[in-house]
Amino acid sequence: MSSPSTSPTAERFPNGPFTRYMVGEGISMTGTWMQGMALGWVMTEVVVRDGLQNYEGLLQAAPHLASGLVMLALFRFGGACADRHDKRFILQVCQIAQIGFALAIGQLIAHGSLHTWHLIVAAALLGVSSSFEMPAAAAIVPELVAKENVAKAISVDRAVFHATRLVGPAAAGYLVGRYGAEWAFYLNAASFLALMGALATLPRRPQGTVEEEQKRQGGAGEGFRHVRQDKPSLAMVALLATNTLFVFPVIIVLLPLYAKNDLHATPEQMGLLMLCSGLGSVSGSLLIMALRPSLRRIAILIGMVLACGALVSLSQSHELIWAGVSLVCLAVGVSTLVGLANTIVQERSPAELRGRVSAVAGLSFFGFLPFAAIIMGVMTDLFELRNVLLGSSICYAIIGFIVMLTVGSKVTGEQEQETSVN
Incomplete structure (x- = not known):
C-alpha cells in the first residue's frame, strides 16, 4: 500500500492520481457498457428459448429487480464501509468479484447453457458487489483532488463514464453480431484489470482531524440526516428519484425491446442506438464542466424539457435515424440533470460523510x-411500448416540475448562498 499522502490543496488539476484513476475507470467502464448491451440482447433471446416470451417485458426487468433489491438491503452498510475503510481495497475486491461474474456468464453463453434464471441470480450477486462499489467509487473521486476542484473532478468523472458509452455499446454490437455475445463478457472481465492497476497506485486519503475521524465511525443514518436537513441536497435527490422512476427504465430496460420489436434493429444497430445515447450523455457532461453555478437551475429545467420531448419523440418514431436523434436529446437532458444533481450533492457533503451521502444519492437510483x-x-x-413511453413523459414532466417549483429556487450549488444545516 502507498504511504499517506499530503493534502492535494496546492496541486494542479488534473493531478497524477486522478488521471491514473480516470484512465483505469475509462477502460473498465468501456467493458461494463459492452457487457450491459450484450446482456440486454442476450435476455431477449434467452426468454424466447425458455418459452417465456409472453412475459418478455417483465423478465427484461427481472435482473434489475434482483440486483436493485439486494442493493436496497445493503446500501447503508456499503456507504458506512466507504467512510470507515480503505476505498481502494473495497473497490479492488469488487473488481475481482465482477471478473468472476463476467467469466461465468460468458462461459454459459459459449456452451449454450444459459437460461433466464442464471441471469437473475448473477444480477443478485452483482448487486452485493455494487452495494459496496458504488459508494466507494463516488466518494473516492473528491479525495483525489483539492477541494476547489471537486466540481471539475466530478464533471470529468461523469464525462468519462458517458464517453465510454460511445465505444462500449458499439463494440458490443459488433462482437455480438460477428463473434458471439460471450466475447463482450470476456473482454469486460479483462477490462477490470486496468482499474485494479490504477487503484494500486493511488495514495491513501489524507488523515482528517480527530473529530472528522470520529464522525467517520458514525452510523449510516448520518447520511440521511445530512440530506434531509440540507435543502439543495434533498431537492437533488428528489430529482434523481424522479429520473429513476420515469426515464432510466426506458434507457436501461426497455431500449433492447424497443430496438428489436419496434424498430426491428440488428445487434449492430442496437449498438448504434446506444452510441447515440452515449454521445448525448458526453455532450451533457461537457456542458456541465463549463457551466457557472448561477446557471444550474435553468440548466436543470432545460434538461427536463429535453428529456420529456425526447420521450414523446421516441413514442412516435418508426425510423432508426429518428430514434437515434431522439436518444441524443434524451441523453443530453438526463446527463445534464443527473450530473448537476450529483455535483451539488457531493459539493455540499462533508468529507467524513461522503460515503454515506453517496449511498443515499445512490438509493434514489438503486x-x-x-x-x-x-x-x-x-x-x-x-x-404498447410506445404508449408507455408517452405516459412516462407526462408523469416525468408533472412530478419533476412540481419538485422544481417547490424547492428549485434553492438549487444553486453555491454553499455561500445557503448555509448547510449541521
Whole structure:
C-alpha cells in the first residue's frame, strides 16, 4: 500500500492520481457498457428459448429487480464501509468479484447453457458487489483532488463514464453480431484489470482531524440526516428519484425491446442506438464542466424539457435515424440533470460523510429502479411500448416540475448562498 499522502490543496488539476484513476475507470467502464448491451440482447433471446416470451417485458426487468433489491438491503452498510475503510481495497475486491461474474456468464453463453434464471441470480450477486462499489467509487473521486476542484473532478468523472458509452455499446454490437455475445463478457472481465492497476497506485486519503475521524465511525443514518436537513441536497435527490422512476427504465430496460420489436434493429444497430445515447450523455457532461453555478437551475429545467420531448419523440418514431436523434436529446437532458444533481450533492457533503451521502444519492437510483423497472416491464406487457413511453413523459414532466417549483429556487450549488444545516 502507498504511504499517506499530503493534502492535494496546492496541486494542479488534473493531478497524477486522478488521471491514473480516470484512465483505469475509462477502460473498465468501456467493458461494463459492452457487457450491459450484450446482456440486454442476450435476455431477449434467452426468454424466447425458455418459452417465456409472453412475459418478455417483465423478465427484461427481472435482473434489475434482483440486483436493485439486494442493493436496497445493503446500501447503508456499503456507504458506512466507504467512510470507515480503505476505498481502494473495497473497490479492488469488487473488481475481482465482477471478473468472476463476467467469466461465468460468458462461459454459459459459449456452451449454450444459459437460461433466464442464471441471469437473475448473477444480477443478485452483482448487486452485493455494487452495494459496496458504488459508494466507494463516488466518494473516492473528491479525495483525489483539492477541494476547489471537486466540481471539475466530478464533471470529468461523469464525462468519462458517458464517453465510454460511445465505444462500449458499439463494440458490443459488433462482437455480438460477428463473434458471439460471450466475447463482450470476456473482454469486460479483462477490462477490470486496468482499474485494479490504477487503484494500486493511488495514495491513501489524507488523515482528517480527530473529530472528522470520529464522525467517520458514525452510523449510516448520518447520511440521511445530512440530506434531509440540507435543502439543495434533498431537492437533488428528489430529482434523481424522479429520473429513476420515469426515464432510466426506458434507457436501461426497455431500449433492447424497443430496438428489436419496434424498430426491428440488428445487434449492430442496437449498438448504434446506444452510441447515440452515449454521445448525448458526453455532450451533457461537457456542458456541465463549463457551466457557472448561477446557471444550474435553468440548466436543470432545460434538461427536463429535453428529456420529456425526447420521450414523446421516441413514442412516435418508426425510423432508426429518428430514434437515434431522439436518444441524443434524451441523453443530453438526463446527463445534464443527473450530473448537476450529483455535483451539488457531493459539493455540499462533508468529507467524513461522503460515503454515506453517496449511498443515499445512490438509493434514489438503486432503491427506485427495481420497482420502476418491474412497473415498466409489466406496463409494456399490458400496453404498447410506445404508449408507455408517452405516459412516462407526462408523469416525468408533472412530478419533476412540481419538485422544481417547490424547492428549485434553492438549487444553486453555491454553499455561500445557503448555509448547510449541521
